[in-house]
Amino acid sequence: xxxxxxxxxxxxxxxxxxxxxxxxxxxxxxxxxxxxxxxxxxxxxxxxxxxxxxxxxxxxxxxxxxxxxxxxxxxxxxxxxxxxxxxxxxxxxxxxxxxxxxxxxxxxxxxxxxxxxxxxxxxxxxxxxxxxxxxxxxxxxxxxxxxxxxxxxxxxxxxxxxxxxxxxxxxxxxxxxxxxxxxxxxxxxxxxxxxxxxxxxxxxxxxxxxxxxxxxxxxxxxxxxxxxxxxxxxxxxxxxxxxxxxxxxxxxxxxxxxxxxxxxxxxxxxxxxxxxxxx
Amino acid sequence: xxxxxxxxxxxxxxxxxxxxxxxxxxxxxxxxxxxxxxxxxxxxxxxxxxxxxxxxxxxxxxxxxxxxxxxxxxxxxxxxxxxxxxxxxxxxxxxxxxxxxxxxxxxxxxxxxxxxxxxxxxxxxxxxxxxxxxxxxxxxxxxxxxxxxxxxxxxxxxxxxxxxxxxxxxxxxxxxxxxxxxxxxxxxxxxxxxxxxxxxxxxxxxxxxxxxxxxxxxxxxxxxxxxxxxxxxxxxxxxxxxxxxxxxxxxxxxxxxxxxxxxxxxxxxxxxxxxxxxxxxxxxxxxxxxxxxxxxxxxxxxxxxxxxxxxxxxxxxxxxxxxxxxx
Numbered sequence: 001x002x003x004x005x006x007x008x009x010x011x012x013x014x015x016x017x018x019x020x021x022x023x024x025x026x027x028x029x030x031x032x033x034x035x036x037x038x039x040x041x042x043x044x045x046x047x048x049x050x051x052x053x054x055x056x057x058x059x060x061x062x063x064x065x066x067x068x069x070x071x072x073x074x075x076x077x078x079x080x081x082x083x084x085x086x087x088x089x090x091x092x093x094x095x096x097x098x099x100x101x102x103x104x105x106x107x108x109x110x111x112x113x114x115x116x117x118x119x120x121x122x123x124x125x126x127x128x129x130x131x132x133x134x135x136x137x138x139x140x141x142x143x144x145x146x147x148x149x150x151x152x153x154x155x156x157x158x159x160x161x162x163x164x165x166x167x168x169x170x171x172x173x174x175x176x177x178x179x180x181x182x183x184x185x186x187x188x189x190x191x192x193x194x195x196x197x198x199x200x201x202x203x204x205x206x207x208x209x210x211x212x213x214x215x216x217x218x219x220x221x222x223x224x225x226x227x228x229x230x231x232x233x234x235x236x237x238x239x240x241x242x243x244x245x246x247x248x249x250x251x252x253x254x255x256x257x258x259x260x261x262x263x264x265x266x267x268x269x270x271x272x273x274x275x276x277x278x279x
Numbered sequence: 280x281x282x283x284x285x286x287x288x289x290x291x292x293x294x295x296x297x298x299x300x301x302x303x304x305x306x307x308x309x310x311x312x313x314x315x316x317x318x319x320x321x322x323x324x325x326x327x328x329x330x331x332x333x334x335x336x337x338x339x340x341x342x343x344x345x346x347x348x349x350x351x352x353x354x355x356x357x358x359x360x361x362x363x364x365x366x367x368x369x370x371x372x373x374x375x376x377x378x379x380x381x382x383x384x385x386x387x388x389x390x391x392x393x394x395x396x397x398x399x400x401x402x403x404x405x406x407x408x409x410x411x412x413x414x415x416x417x418x419x420x421x422x423x424x425x426x427x428x429x430x431x432x433x434x435x436x437x438x439x440x441x442x443x444x445x446x447x448x449x450x451x452x453x454x455x456x457x458x459x460x461x462x463x464x465x466x467x468x469x470x471x472x473x474x475x476x477x478x479x480x481x482x483x484x485x486x487x488x489x490x491x492x493x494x495x496x497x498x499x500x501x502x503x504x505x506x507x508x509x510x511x512x513x514x515x516x517x518x519x520x521x522x523x524x525x526x527x528x529x530x531x532x533x534x535x536x537x538x539x540x541x542x543x544x545x546x547x548x549x550x551x552x553x554x555x556x557x558x559x560x561x562x563x564x565x566x567x568x569x570x571x572x573x574x575x576x577x578x579x580x581x582x583x584x585x586x587x588x589x590x591x592x593x594x595x596x597x598x599x600x601x602x603x604x605x606x
Contacts, residue, residue: 176446178461178579210577212303213461217326233380235453236446239461244329248322 031140032094032115037062038082038105039098041264042119044070045135046096047077048266049144057090066231069260069268084108096138122265123207124189128152131265152267156193159273169251171196172211172221176236180211187262190269191225194276217244223251223279228258254279280551283544287558291339294565298335299327301572333464338568339561340467340474341459341527344519346560347553349534350541351481354488354549355512358417359539359597363520364531366420367427368403372517372524373454374431375399377438379525381447389465393473397521403427404513404520417601456583457528459568470522477518478557480511485550492549530583532590533560539593563589 036057037046043062046055047070060081061067062074080086084105087095095116097106109116117138122128129149136145171191173180181187182200184207191198199219203211216224226240245253254276261272299315300308304326315327345363352361363369379385379395410423435454439447487508490498495505523530537559538552545551567585574580 177449210579214302214304214326214330217322217330218304218306220322232442232444232447233383233386234442234444234446235380235450237444242329242461242463243465244325244463247320247325247329 032092032138034090034092035094035096035139036080036087036090036092037096038080038087039096039101039119040067041121041131041266042096042098042135043074044068044264044266044268045119045131046139047073048148049132049135049141050139051141051144054139054141056092057087065260067259067263069264069266069271071260084112088112088114094138096135122186123184124186125156125193125265125269127186128265128267128269132267148267152270155267155270156273159193159270159277162277169196169222170199170220172199172216172219172224172249174211174216174224174226174240174245176227176234176240178210178213178239179208180205180216181208182206186265186269187257187272190262190272191276193270193273194279196223196276196279213239213242213244217248221249224249224253225257225276226253226255228255251279280545283541283555284558287555287562290562291558291565294562294569295335295339298338298565298569299331301569302326302331303572303576329463330461333462333467334459334568335565336467337459337462337470337527338565340470341523341530342533342561342564343478343557344474344523344560345530345533345564346537347478347481347557348516348519349560350538350549350552350556351484351488351512352516352534353538354484354552355491355509356411356420357492358420360417360421360535360594360601362532362535363400363516364529364533365428365535365594366403366407366424367429367431368400368407368516368520369524369529369531370428370431370435371403371406372396372400372521373529374434374438375402375521376525377435377450377454381438381442389469393469393522393525396525397473397517399431400521400524401513401517403431404517408509408513452581453528455529456581456587457524457530458571458579458581458583459527460579462526466526470526473518473522477515477520477522480515481519482553482557484508484511484515485553487550488553489548489550492547528581528583530564530586532586532594533563535597536586536590536593537563539597 033054035046035050035055037043037055038059040059040061043058047058055077057080058074058077060079063071063079065071068074082101082105087109092114095109095114097116097118099118099120106116106118119131119134122131129152132145132148136142173187173191180200182205183192183198188198188200199221203215203219205211224245256275257272262269300311306323311323311327314321314323315332317324349362352363353359375395375398376392379392384391384395406427407423411420432455436451439451487498487503490501490503491505491508498505538556541552541555541559545555567582570585571580571582
């Protein structure tokens with residue numbers, strides 16, 4: 001009952017209001033003019049691809065330097081928090097969300113007839129290309145996306161060429177709470193591109209999973225890569241400082257990889273590749 | 280009595296060895312024990328010395344602490360339902376530990392962690408003895424415990440939710456349910472002095488607690504200084520529970536179950552319950568910690584889940600037994 005009344009109200013009041021706001025700009029040009037991104041990764045892709053004044057808001061996470069490689073640039077945009085109300089008030093003609101963005105918000109926005117493009121999280125370097133291309137299509141700027149992809153491929157090729165030939169070393173990824181990631185993830189792809197061998201595969205971890213400290217020790221990795229510490233304090237991160245870690249890895253424990261470096265499939269992941277390749 | 284103690288010690292030694300040979304890495308029991316004694320730096324020796332040994336030692340320390348303080352509190356309060364976890368003492372110790380971690384005190388000053396947990400535990404015991412001590416009946420004791428646990432766990436959640444760290448919120452589970460996974464020798468050394476001091480204080484309470492079974496007035500008449508007994512109990516319990524909680528989180532029901540199981544063998548003498556409950560508590564936590572590694576080796580099952588599954592039905596049984604008094 002309530003649902004029906006809400007639907008009628010939406011159909012009678014809200015949707016016409018949205019259309020009144022959206023139609024003139026749509027008519028002006030073929031590409032969306034008021035784009036709102038509500039996911040850390042689509043935020044950064046959109047900031048890279050969008051033309052001037054095309055993007056009107058990014059998520060608050062994109063402004064956090066701990067998670068975002070483009071925090072400074074994101075400061076220039078008003079932040080949203082992925083809530084349907086605030087996004088609706090921005091009167092967007094295109095919303096961009098991630099697969100794991102708030103599902104309720106996305107379905108609410110769709111019911112309000114706001115187009116929502118949903119992006120899959122990248123799990124490989126190829127996904128970086130795919131997401132850039134798709135972002136180019138959604139924003140109506142395919143040439144810009146192609147230019148970014150070309151630059152990405154060029155840099156990747158030069159990193160590969162300068163890469164360690166025959167120097168590949170067993171590497172373990174070890175994150176808070178004893179998590180590791182395998183080759184089927186973006187960070188796994190970053191590690192591979194840097195010419196390192198991720199031991200997660202040998203231990204049967206393809207995507208992500210709990211790696212007991214004991215098994216990590218017995219696997220004898222040459223080097224351990226852990227995330228850099230987040231803000232504040234936590235017990236979960238204390239496992240990354242367990243004394244056994246320093247004892248096992250002859251090539252040391254690398255703690256410099258922050259979330260911002262690898263969480264999102266954006267061209268900046270090559271910064272992480274470059275840093276790991278120089279280890 | 281000596282027979283009970285020797286049975287418990289044999290059980291304890293067996294469980295320590297079992298705890299050392301059980302783990303996610305598939306290593307043969309003999310190979311692993313050999314690696315523990317060999318002096319070389321093989322990965323296997325590292326696993327044994329840096330991961331499994333501290334885990335077993337902590338299980339013994341934490342279990343003995345909880346069993347001992349449970350037995351002492353039950354003796355002093357003359358109430359079989361008294362237990363550090365249920366009375367909110369572990370919970371307030373956890374609050375102290377969480378505050379020490381979140382304010383950065385524990386990072387800069389390692390002893391800050393057990394000291395803050397000790398302070399939290401002390402506040403918890405003081406509140407309990409104030410609210411439900413001397414003449415308080417079972418009902419007021421349990422109600423005071425519920426109130427303190429609820430307040431402490433709410434504050435733990437609040438502090439962790441306010442933390443800017445993305446992992447802090449998921450740690451609420453650790454502080455509520457406890458775990459010994461991936462601890463190091465540093466944690467053993469951090470907690471050990473506090474546990475030893477507290478245990479020494481609590482173990483001197485044998486005779487006074489026996490006297491108090493006759494009532495505090497009678498104990499005074501026999502020459503016991505009941506006030507001093509109370510302070511030793513409060514400080515001793517806060518020391519052992521605070522240090523245990525700081526390194527292992529809140530592990531409930533051990534102090535309830537163990538004295539209850541052992542009581543039939545020692546008769547109604549709370550003094551004789553102390554040492555045997557410490558040994559029994561260590562055995563129970565070792566057993567539970569072996570359990571979490573055998574039942575669900577892949578996921579980090581929390582220790583407190585297992586002890587609660589054992590303890591809660593017994594708690595209900597005890598309430599059922601004492602319901603006439605409660606009504």
